[in-house]
Amino acid sequence: MLDRAGLDILEAASGEEALEMAANRELVLVLVEVRLPDISGYEICRRLREERGDDLPIIFVSGDRVESFDRVAGLLVGADDYLAKPVAPDELVARVRRQLQRAPAAAKNSLPGLTPRERQILDLLAAGLGPVEIGNELSISPKTVATHVEHIYAKLGVHTRAQAVASAFRLALVD
The missing domain is CATH 3.40.50.2300 (Response regulator)
Structure with missing residues (x-):
């Protein structure tokens, strides 16, 4: 579950x-x-x-x-x-x-520097949307979404969508 x-x-x-x-x-x-x-x-x-x-x-x-x-x-x-x-x-x-x-105080003080667009995409990833759905929602191409997702992964130090979502919740980057 x-x-x-x-x-x-x-x-x-x-x-x-x-x-x-x-x-x-x-x-x-x-x-x-x-x-x-x-x-x-x-x-x-x-x-x-x-x-x-x-x-x-x-x-x-x-x-x-x-x-x-x-x-x-x-x-x-x-x-x-x-x-x-x-x-x-x-x-x-x-x-x-x-x-x-x-999130621990130390993590809050060292939040990754996500751009506003990356935060939007991370919110949508956490909501369960895929690249095509995110692209449609934000009026950008799925390839652009994939590029943003790569940047998000790098900034969060993760390799998978699930890790990114877990990190986002842990760091209170999404609701």
Whole structure:
């Protein structure tokens, strides 16, 4: 469901695999199960906070009966949100987007220098439009849209549309 919202999704089969992914990739958000086969989501959160600080949003998800003390424990180890399954798809997307919009102060101070046209195109990309639709909307050719998209990717330091949209939400460049 998150991939349909324009977000790149990586899945890990274990806590150790998740930590390895986090060490080797530039993640913008972590959505982690509380109970995993090898280590707990709490331990993953604790380690990520030690290594990455508070800039990486972390959301816990639990299929178990969630009590108030579970949520408190999650927040105390550094989680930004805590969801109990089943989670409605629109609620999950809304909570993920809210956390992605929580850009750290450092990132806000170093926003990429997008032109007004690039910001328009990024907004339309985030809304799910393709190059032809964006071109029609802005009365420019799809080739011109592609050139702008290349510039957006370079300025955001990303390689895919999903990464650009995720970065835009994280940096609060789009609503």
